[in-house]
Amino acid sequence: MEIHNIHRNPRWLTGLTLKTLLFGTLISTASTSLAIGITDEKFTDLAGELSADETAVNLAYGQLNEASLASHFNPVGMLLAGNLRCTATWLGSEEDSAYIVTAAHCVYGDNKSEESRYIGERATFRTGDGRILAHGIATTNFAGYTQCSNDIAVVELPLIANPIDSNGQLVPKPVFADQPEFTGFQYQPMTLAGYGYWGTPTLGNLGWGRAFGQGGIPLDFGGCLLNQADSEEAWAFGAPGDSGSASWHWRDGQFIATGIASRWLGWAGRSSLHTRIAPHHQWLKRVYPQINTVTRSRTLTESSPIELGSVERSVKGSVYYNAGDNTLGPRDSQWDYPSGFTYLGVYLTDQSERTSRLVILRAQRLTHCGWGEINNGVYCRGGANKGDLKVWFEHEDNAGLVPGLYQGTFTLEAKGWHDESYQSSIALKANILVEGNRGIEGTVTETKATRTIPYDSTVRGTIYYQAHGSTKSDTGGPVWNGEGGRWSTLDVLVRNRDTKEAHSVKLRASRLASGCMWVTMNNAVSCQGDEQGSYGQLDISYHESDNPDLPDGRYESYFNLKAIGWHTNFHKVLTFRVDVNKGG
Amino acid sequence: MKRRLIGGALVIAVVIAAYLSLRVSPSPLEGAVEMAVPKTARSPGTVQVSPPSGGDQDEVAVRDAGPMMAPRSDTIEAYLRDVEAMNPELAVPSSPLPQEKEEVVVLYDLDLTLWRASAAAKSVFANYALNVQLDESHFVEFDESTLDILEPGQRFSLPPLNGLSQSVIVKTQESLRQDAINWDLVDDRGVSVGSITRIGDAVEGIFFVSGGTYHLRAVNGVGWVADDATLTAFLENEAKASELPQ
Numbered sequence: 001m002e003i004h005n006i007h008r009n010p011r012w013l014t015g016l017t018l019k020t021l022l023f024g025t026l027i028s029t030a031s032t033s034l035a036i037g038i039t040d041e042k043f044t045d046l047a048g049e050l051s052a053d054e055t056a057v058n059l060a061y062g063q064l065n066e067a068s069l070a071s072h073f074n075p076v077g078m079l080l081a082g083n084l085r086c087t088a089t090w091l092g093s094e095e096d097s098a099y100i101v102t103a104a105h106c107v108y109g110d111n112k113s114e115e116s117r118y119i120g121e122r123a124t125f126r127t128g129d130g131r132i133l134a135h136g137i138a139t140t141n142f143a144g145y146t147q148c149s150n151d152i153a154v155v156e157l158p159l160i161a162n163p164i165d166s167n168g169q170l171v172p173k174p175v176f177a178d179q180p181e182f183t184g185f186q187y188q189p190m191t192l193a194g195y196g197y198w199g200t201p202t203l204g205n206l207g208w209g210r211a212f213g214q215g216g217i218p219l220d221f222g223g224c225l226l227n228q229a230d231s232e233e234a235w236a237f238g239a240p241g242d243s244g245s246a247s248w249h250w251r252d253g254q255f256i257a258t259g260i261a262s263r264w265l266g267w268a269g270r271s272s273l274h275t276r277i278a279p280h281h282q283w284l285k286r287v288y289p290q291i292n293t294v295t296r297s298r299t300l301t302e303s304s305p306i307e308l309g310s311v312e313r314s315v316k317g318s319v320y321y322n323a324g325d326n327t328l329g330p331r332d333s334q335w336d337y338p339s340g341f342t343y344l345g346v347y348l349t350d351q352s353e354r355t356s357r358l359v360i361l362r363a364q365r366l367t368h369c370g371w372g373e374i375n376n377g378v379y380c381r382g383g384a385n386k387g388d389l390k391v392w393f394e395h396e397d398n399a400g401l402v403p404g405l406y407q408g409t410f411t412l413e414a415k416g417w418h419d420e421s422y423q424s425s426i427a428l429k430a431n432i433l434v435e436g437n438r439g440i441e442g443t444v445t446e447t448k449a450t451r452t453i454p455y456d457s458t459v460r461g462t463i464y465y466q467a468h469g470s471t472k473s474d475t476g477g478p479v480w481n482g483e484g485g486r487w488s489t490l491d492v493l494v495r496n497r498d499t500k501e502a503h504s505v506k507l508r509a510s511r512l513a514s515g516c517m518w519v520t521m522n523n524a525v526s527c528q529g530d531e532q533g534s535y536g537q538l539d540i541s542y543h544e545s546d547n548p549d550l551p552d553g554r555y556e557s558y559f560n561l562k563a564i565g566w567h568t569n570f571h572k573v574l575t576f577r578v579d580v581n582k583g584g
Numbered sequence: 585m586k587r588r589l590i591g592g593a594l595v596i597a598v599v600i601a602a603y604l605s606l607r608v609s610p611s612p613l614e615g616a617v618e619m620a621v622p623k624t625a626r627s628p629g630t631v632q633v634s635p636p637s638g639g640d641q642d643e644v645a646v647r648d649a650g651p652m653m654a655p656r657s658d659t660i661e662a663y664l665r666d667v668e669a670m671n672p673e674l675a676v677p678s679s680p681l682p683q684e685k686e687e688v689v690v691l692y693d694l695d696l697t698l699w700r701a702s703a704a705a706k707s708v709f710a711n712y713a714l715n716v717q718l719d720e721s722h723f724v725e726f727d728e729s730t731l732d733i734l735e736p737g738q739r740f741s742l743p744p745l746n747g748l749s750q751s752v753i754v755k756t757q758e759s760l761r762q763d764a765i766n767w768d769l770v771d772d773r774g775v776s777v778g779s780i781t782r783i784g785d786a787v788e789g790i791f792f793v794s795g796g797t798y799h800l801r802a803v804n805g806v807g808w809v810a811d812d813a814t815l816t817a818f819l820e821n822e823a824k825a826s827e828l829p830q
Contacts, residue, residue, distance in 0.1 A: 080799055083718050083808070085815035096761065106819065108714055121714055122786070122801070130790050132766060132781045160760045160783065196816060208796055208812050241816040317663045335656040369653060381652035383667040418663040 035087070035196035035242045036064065036213035037267060042235035043200045050202060057206045061198050067212035068193045069128055072248075072255045074163055074171040077133065078195050079155065079244060081107045081123040081140075087194035087245035088125060089257065090133065091288055092173040093159050098134035099288040100125050102244030103260055103275070104145035104153040107138070112145045115283065123155060127163050128210060134159050141287040143280050149223030151262040151275045154287045174246070177258045178281035178293035182220050184251065185258055189233055190215045191248040194261060196241020201267050208241070215247070215272070217259075225259050225274040238264050238272030247274050252414060252426050253308035253388060256294055289551050290498060299429040299500040300361070305392035306428055310366075312379075312387035317418025319387040321365060321374040324411025324425060329363075330375035333417070338365070338372020338380075344391070348408035348430050350401075351470040351493045352560040352575060359406055359432065360397040364390045377417035384418075393432055403436035403575065405495055405557045407502060431495050431502060433556055440558075442540075443577040444507060446584075449541035450576060452563075454512070456526070456536025461567025464524035465511060465538050468560040468573060473509070475520045478566065482525060484517035486510070489546070492578055494557040505555055505580060506546040512537045524566035538563075542580050552583025691753060694740040696733075698780070699724040701743075705806040712803040717818050722810045726802035731782050734767050745809070746795030752777050 038060075044050045046060035068076075079088035079102050086106035091099040109118040123138040136158035143150050163171040177185075192213040198206045213236020215227040227247070229237045238245065238261040247259035259274030277284075284291050300306045311319050323329030328345030344361040364371040366388035368380035374389065389412070409429050416422030442450030455463050467473040467490060475488040487510040494505045510518040512535045514527035521538055538561070556579050563572045654670060657663050703720035710716060724743075734754055742750045752769040755776075759765055764783040769791075771777050778791035780800070787807070789800030796811045 080801070080815065082714055083716055083801075083810065083815055084818055085799070085812055086819065122712070122803070124788050124801070126790065130776070130778060130792070132760075132764075132779065132788060132790075135764070135781070135783050135786065135788055136762070158762050158783075160762055160764050160781070195812070240819060241812065243819055316660045337653045378656075379654045381654070381670045383671065384654075384663065418658065418660045 035194040036211040037239040064211040073193045075174045077127040089246045098159040148262040173292040177278040194242035194245030197239040229270045253311035308389040318384035320377040322413045327410045346410040348406040350404045352404040354469040406432040452538045454536040459570040462524045465521040471559045488521040494555040497554040694738045699726040708806045722808040
């Protein structure tokens with residue numbers, strides 16, 4: 001094929017403006033494409049009549065299309081895998097890869113019925129405005145697809161561009177359900193957004209495109225959620241093309257993906273079936289360790305606050321917060337100009353000592369006048385439609401805490417000021433690493449062991465070591481024997497820096513019993529002829545081969561061991577730091 | 585003159601006094617450390633702080649604009665009345681935005697054919713793809729060399745989609761990750777009609793035309809063009825449940 005002539009035509013001056021060219025409306029584009037089935041009643045409500053006339057269809061579905069482009073649906077896009085077109089949701093991007101969740105029946109696999117991975121299908125993922133986000137040969141992960149309850153797959157694709165919002169900002173990772181209980185979502189409005197057929201039970205297929213809808217989940221068939229469009233509140237159901245789309249629930253200011261569209265029951269059936277996501281959360285974390293979950297997004301660390309969105313979105317009137325039963329803080333309410341913040345006190349477990357300690361946190365609630373105290377129910381001009389909650393940790397409030405990993409849960413009670421029927425207990429977690437150098441024996445990393453001084457030299461006789469606090473050892477009480485070349489295995493609680501989750505890492509701990517013999521740390525043996533002071537060091541090291549099940553990531557913590565005299569009542573608590581980067 | 589000097593001195597003194605009072609006041613955080621148990625927000629000792637970093641700057645602006653705190657009300661009905669009273673502008677149509685000066689741009693007509701139908705392309709494309717269910721009528725030969733000359737401002741026609749030809753204008757050209765290049769396309773009214781993206785040996789396209797949304801996929805010069813309905817049809821039988829799950 002030849003390259004054809006380019007005709008320059010300077011006289012071709014049209015009314016076309018640069019502005020029009022550059023900022024052509026996406027809404028107009030969306031209106032040309034016609035995904036969600038809705039009830040006849042809802043169609044009539046939106047269009048004014050129950051008619052397949054193009055004007056009526058555009059009137060009804062134009063509104064649903066526009067609603068599907070709301071910012072909280074930014075991660076929703078279309079996946080073209082092989083020659084199948086489905087809906088999918090961007091989970092997040094890491095380095096050069098994008099991770100996308102969809103239905104297993106939308107993508108190719110050679111062993112789908114087992115937990116498996118298939119590499120080889122070409123796929124493209126686009127966001128709502130048609131912008132290409134990822135393309136290439138996919139690595140597709142299956143949880144083991146046999147039916148609706150496990151119709152879920154995660155596709156890893158080469159990243160072309162990260163999703164951005166209308167302000168040019170990176171779209172935040174969506175939040176996925178990981179809590180095993182379902183009762184909180186049952187009978188609550190479920191939000192749908194996807195690409196596919198439009199239609200109603202009476203009118204049948206009306207067209208194509210992206211649309212928003214609201215359904216409801218009355219039943220959970222063992223991990224398969226039934227969505228029935230049979231009321232004013234639940235009027236939408238998934239249709240072909242919508243397969244793989246996430247279904248969402250608002251809860252405490254978070255928009256949470258709880259299901260994946262799997263099947264439908266025809267126009268007359270007015271129902272769709274959705275794979276429940278929460279039972280697959282461990283699998284999801286294995287295939288995409290950085291996935292954002294409800295638990296992770298509600299975990300506080302020393303550097304990342306908990307931030308919940310506009311809790312007032314689904315409540316009439318304003319929402320304020322009180323301290324829960326296990327939390328020190330306000331139990332009353334006020335109505336005043338918002339300013340400052342609220343101190344909270346929570347009892348967290350210092351894992352080094354396995355002791356409960358009071359940790360001070362700060363919290364704020366958002367209004368149109370800015371941030372203020374959490375128990376202040378005031379709103380400002382614009383109405384009560386914020387109520388965002390922020391909880392964070394400040395080192396200066398907690399100067400007295402010793403270095404360690406502080407873990408625990410606490411609750412805040414969200415209460416409706418005007419709508420007193422609204423009450424929600426918000427469970428939050430803390431995984432706070434309090435840093436410090438004072439009194440630290442040393443740091444264990446993935447490449448470097450740490451070794452103490454020969455503590456035997458500081459006392460008469462010998463010493464041995466024992467686990468302390470939450471740290472566990474596979475060797476028990478003190479022993480005296482000559483079994484060399486041994487070590488104790490420690491289980492130390494650590495925190496993943498990125499996911500904020502707690503894990504257990506295995507470390508080796510050996511005591512130098514003489515110049516040439518390493519023994520388990522609880523072995524106080526000494527050898528005749530050794531000069532006192534030349535032995536008794538404790539060596540602690542990390543070995544990847546001891547931690548095959550530990551996911552890749554950066555793990556940090558502090559832990560304590562006790563040095564104890566065999567011949568004397570010597571007793572000293574030794575604190576170590578662990579900082580291990582696995583797979584880095 | 586003397587009176588003016590005295591007045592100026594007084595102003596300076598007040599400013600210095602205010603500055604010193606700020607300097608010598610204990611910082612709120614010192615108070616925080618001293619407390620035995622956390623204060624509630626209502627206590628007089630509540631710390632006055634700016635919104636934390638990353639705070640909503642718009643909120644600060646609103647706050648500076650004047651007192652807009654809502655009156656206290658305890659019922660939903662009273663709340664709704666208050667919101668209406670506080671937001672009278674919501675009931676008034678907003679004034680039209682000022683018209684921006686229009687800029688006229690020069691476009692260049694371009695005579696090119698991005699792709700042409702080729703039933704034979706299916707057997708070649710099978711080398712690059714799995715399980716292609718589309719029939720031969722969807723297959724095309726794609727002239728990748730045409731992409732080398734695309735640039736913003738050019739106007740050309742897409743090969744017929746659903747029997748209709750579509751004139752498109754290259755709005756932008758953008759380099760992306762994976763050495764990909766993307767061309768956004770608009771129609772004569774400036775409305776987006778899709779995009780073409782070259783990524784290595786592949787070309788991906790999406791076209792929003794009156795007949796629906798069409799997808800293009802080509803690898804090494806061969807590929808297919810098909811609309812949403814065709815691409816979803818293969819799913820329909822699988823997605824339609826004949827019975828509830830076990």
